[in-house]
Amino acid sequence: MHPGAWWLWAIGLATAASRTTNPVLLLILIAGVCTVVVCRRGDAPWARAFRLYLWLAALIVAFRVGFRVVFGGGEGSTVLVRLPEIPLPDWAAGVQLFGAVSAEAVLGGLYDGLRLAAMVVCIGAANALANPKRLLKAMPGALYETGTVVVVAMSVFPQLAESVLRVRAARRLRGEIGRGPRALKSIVIPVLEDALERSLLLAAAMDSRGYGRSGRVAPGVRLLTGTLTITGLLGLCVGIYATLDGSAPRHLQVPLLVGGALVAGIGFVLTGRRVHTTRYRPDRWQAAELITVGCGVGVAAGFWLTARVDPASLNPSLSDLTWPQLPLPGVLALVVCVLPALLTPPPAVETPDRHEVVAQRHEVSA
């Protein structure tokens, strides 16, 4: 699977989650995402990190609710429990510690927290399912240099531990057993020297393979990309301002933000044209990838439609307490989000990392 497909799927789901505070829908969404992750993740280290995201999500919900209990949860009429209120000094005027806790406040925290938690779980799913090394391979041309830097960093990373072990062994052989700052210095500096030395060797090797070389760019094209980038950024600046200034007309906000991002994006793509590289065994977009992306976008569109037709069902009222509704379009949209668990190929058995490293080194500049 192309890692970008998983990311687009997850971003679609996260967008959908950001539109609603309905706890039932959010819980169904989280369950769906977990199902896909369990069915389609490999056994790589990044896939095992999904558990951490679930913990983080739980922590966010707990934090949100806890915040409402500790710092004044007294708004609303249905008081659940009255905690003793702690008086605070003057500088914290307006802040209340403990006191009455109402059902409205706790539920408000719970709904908001669940929304954020669902988004975090979606992001965690993308992290677990998409192979970061393949994602780096798919970097656009404009980020060629930055991508190379990160690939270098990822492959140097394991060597650092080995370097630390070597330096420590050398220290022991010399009979140095000291601790404290001096010992720290005698480990850190040799490791740093070693790494920098290696970087110069690596640079020579990269030079001979044509890395860090870029094609000639006509002055006209440079002028064009520069103008596009700067115009786009100006558009973004004004768009952000329009988002934040309530008195600015609403119709300015979206076109400026989208337009600015588009213009800057065109400049971005044109900047990438100067890099002429071929890729060794690139990931291709095939049916499974397109279906996955379609599912993510479909869920987002379904929620957007629901918000148009029946906004109350997506954001349950907290002023009068009722059970949240279960809007049919929302539930149907969520069925779509689980489809990748069935329609995508199961993860291939991980070949050893060596293969990837060799593949990355074989990307030759044309």
Place this chain on the structure above:
Amino acid sequence: MTVLSAPVTRERSAVRLGPRSALVLTLASVAGLAMFVWPLFASVAPGSAQRAGEAPFVFMAVMPVLVLVVLAELSEGGIDSKALAMLGVLSAINAALRPLGAGTAGLETVFFLLVLAGRVYGPGFGFVLGCTSLFTSALVTAGVGPWLPFQMLASAWIGMGAGLLPRRVTGRAEIAMLVGYGIVVAYLFGILLNLYYWPFLAGVDVDYYAGGLSYLPDGSLLENLHRFGVYTLLTSTAGWDTGRALTNTIAILVLGPAVLATLRRAARRASYG
């Protein structure tokens, strides 16, 4: 060699920062800063509190675009392979240093090398290193998410700022200056990222709920500043940020001179420019 004792007055920057890149960087920094500090300055017309609740979600989409455009612009003229390899190696070290500190009461170990490298190799290099360090560390720990572009931009500023410090200062004065910068940066980083998380974690005030510490969409600057001040003081300034400042100070004091010398030697050998 006499070269060793001569004061290093002017190092050539490893990543060039022409007038055009500087302009792009400035524009992007203004837009980025606005996306960090919006809760304090946003003025929301009465009755549209919903819009204020949407702003952070809009910014989540805009921030990555901003960071990508700046990175593409900085490497627009091509970066030579020695600088690429150096950036890669230093990013790997930073990514390795990061988990060492995380989880132990605000011991943040990423910044000291970022500050020192930015100082030696210039603002452009510092900016890119800040971005790539955080990105590598996120890839290694599977921590990519909407928070990443914000962290990348904040640490990129730290690296860039270190490169912009006055060049003339050398010797002990230089270490003192870097220690001071490290402390200021530790608190600023904490406050900026808190400001970004604040509306998410403490919530946005809406009709049915008015928490004492949450973001008030139609509140004045002072009102929100007060609420945020209490929030950040209670949750992080005393613990995390002070821990980060202390780590920076100790690391720069103990390792600074030797690391600076090592980095400068590497810069001379690589002869950038």
